[in-house]
Amino acid sequence: MKNYAEEFREDIREFHSATRAFYEKELSVAEYKHISGGFGSYAQRGGKRSMLRLRLSGGIVTKDDLRFIVESIEKYGIDLLHISTCQTIQLHNLTADAVCSLAEESLEHGIITRGGGGDFPRNVMMSPLSGVSPDETFDVSGYACAAADYLLGFIHKVKLPRKLKVCFSNTPEDITHAAFRDLGFVAKENHTFDVYSAGGLGINPKMGVCVAKDVPPELVLYYIRAMVDTFTSYGNYESRAKARTRYMQDTLGPEKYRAAFLEKLDRALASKDLKLSVTPYSSDKPKDGELSHPRAILQKQPGLYAVSYHPIGGCLSSDALRNIYQAILPMKDVQLRLSPDEGMYIINCTAKEAETLIELTKDGAGTLFETSVACIGSQICQLGLRDSQSLLKACTNAVRPCHFDDGTLPKIHISGCPSSCGSHQAAELGFRGAVKQSPDGPKPAYALFFGGSEALGNERLGTELCVMREENIPKFLVALGSRVQDSHMTFSGWIQTNYDVFSELAQEYAQ
Numbered sequence: 001m002k003n004y005a006e007e008f009r010e011d012i013r014e015f016h017s018a019t020r021a022f023y024e025k026e027l028s029v030a031e032y033k034h035i036s037g038g039f040g041s042y043a044q045r046g047g048k049r050s051m052l053r054l055r056l057s058g059g060i061v062t063k064d065d066l067r068f069i070v071e072s073i074e075k076y077g078i079d080l081l082h083i084s085t086c087q088t089i090q091l092h093n094l095t096a097d098a099v100c101s102l103a104e105e106s107l108e109h110g111i112i113t114r115g116g117g118g119d120f121p122r123n124v125m126m127s128p129l130s131g132v133s134p135d136e137t138f139d140v141s142g143y144a145c146a147a148a149d150y151l152l153g154f155i156h157k158v159k160l161p162r163k164l165k166v167c168f169s170n171t172p173e174d175i176t177h178a179a180f181r182d183l184g185f186v187a188k189e190n191h192t193f194d195v196y197s198a199g200g201l202g203i204n205p206k207m208g209v210c211v212a213k214d215v216p217p218e219l220v221l222y223y224i225r226a227m228v229d230t231f232t233s234y235g236n237y238e239s240r241a242k243a244r245t246r247y248m249q250d251t252l253g254p255e256k257y258r259a260a261f262l263e264k265l266d267r268a269l270a271s272k273d274l275k276l277s278v279t280p281y282s283s284d285k286p287k288d289g290e291l292s293h294p295r296a297i298l299q300k301q302p303g304l305y306a307v308s309y310h311p312i313g314g315c316l317s318s319d320a321l322r323n324i325y326q327a328i329l330p331m332k333d334v335q336l337r338l339s340p341d342e343g344m345y346i347i348n349c350t351a352k353e354a355e356t357l358i359e360l361t362k363d364g365a366g367t368l369f370e371t372s373v374a375c376i377g378s379q380i381c382q383l384g385l386r387d388s389q390s391l392l393k394a395c396t397n398a399v400r401p402c403h404f405d406d407g408t409l410p411k412i413h414i415s416g417c418p419s420s421c422g423s424h425q426a427a428e429l430g431f432r433g434a435v436k437q438s439p440d441g442p443k444p445a446y447a448l449f450f451g452g453s454e455a456l457g458n459e460r461l462g463t464e465l466c467v468m469r470e471e472n473i474p475k476f477l478v479a480l481g482s483r484v485q486d487s488h489m490t491f492s493g494w495i496q497t498n499y500d501v502f503s504e505l506a507q508e509y510a511q
Helices: 005-023 029-039 063-076 096-109 141-152 217-234 245-252 254-271 318-328 351-360 388-402 470-487 499-509
Strands: 041-043 050-054 081-083 089-094 166-169 183-187 193-197 209-215 296-298 305-309 335-338 344-349 412-415 429-436 443-450 463-469
Touching: 005 029, 005 041, 005 096, 029 041, 050 096, 063 089, 063 096, 063 318, 089 096, 141 166, 141 217, 183 217, 193 217, 209 217, 209 254, 217 245, 217 254, 245 254, 296 351, 305 351, 318 351, 344 351, 388 412, 388 429, 388 470, 429 463, 443 470, 443 499, 463 470, 463 499, 470 499
Parallel strands: 166 183, 412 429
Antiparallel strands: 041 050, 050 089, 081 089, 183 193, 193 209, 296 305, 305 344, 335 344, 429 443, 443 463
């Protein structure tokens, strides 16, 4: 992989200059965002602190990466970290000095923030258990890392209309949403990829167009080149609101879009040597026993386990991350894998190591509902309409005393605004920040979405049912949980024959 530190070093000076100017009130929020976004940094609401997004290809966090992050937390007194739905770690509440220093120090370490925001290729995503899951069709980790490295090379060479998100899925679960990203690769049993393109969540969401089937993995970079060329040829450079790949489906139509993509692919195949050869992930670590625990996932490597850890709302405490680092330091081959649902897996653990880590991470989610997803929310995000983190906390506090059986309530996804950073549109049950009118004036509210699915073969976007006042949502979930609990079923089973009951209950709490 290429070392990009030298290439992006000069860019960091631009970021330093703009950040100083912003904090000295010489640049407006909008002017600063136009510059800082390209470095994975944004001013937080109020303009007195900043965040920095660390690009971590495929969500892979090595011990050395973790050491750097932990040392940075201590050096700069960082008190809020958030795992994003794009498998990055966001560092929050940074001063001007801290964000400038961290952007440069991250680059020198090898963690790149360039292109973490703005009109650039974003962090490449992959299924977090790639290479270790016994259920995977094949390991996609090597292709994801190669794609990430290749895409960084476009930052200085190509001006995209807007951001470009690329991902890889190793199972039909499709937790990375490959079927509705800008470019998604879905691994198949015959060791090929189906490729989807021009999809995306947010305003005017679209399912992706399947542009090719049974693609040999060694050709992945050709498809990325074709995607970039298609976007720069047909993407909208005039209107930022329509400058995402999914709008090419509107201007061209799905069939003409597919034809345009394949034309660019033919040119790439004829002009470039981009064939890949990657080594599958492996570990020959010996086992030391067996373990049975809900958060211990048996890997395909005999005797090794992945420990799942989901901090509530994806918000990590500095102590938790430090403790994990200290625990895994002597453990051979152990690394972290960030998940698109704001959690993480600690992989390559023996049974005894897994026991240690399970105890160490017991502060995380204990049920499916507690693994719910929420974007960082309006207390931090300039664009946020609602404080999604506070809503999730209120819902968790309301549900816990009920002691519902696990699965009685589903994982919910909360986005503070229509941007869908909490991926509410892909959730079985999702909420999006809104306003509800009342006799006393407008009230904080959320639109309730139902029926989304990321599973391949059943992929679909959820539909909006109603708008519910924020204060009613925890009570609605408790009432819903009580009905499902009485049926002795999980929510997913119950809803199959009780949609009318669900809909009536939602409308009741939407009054």
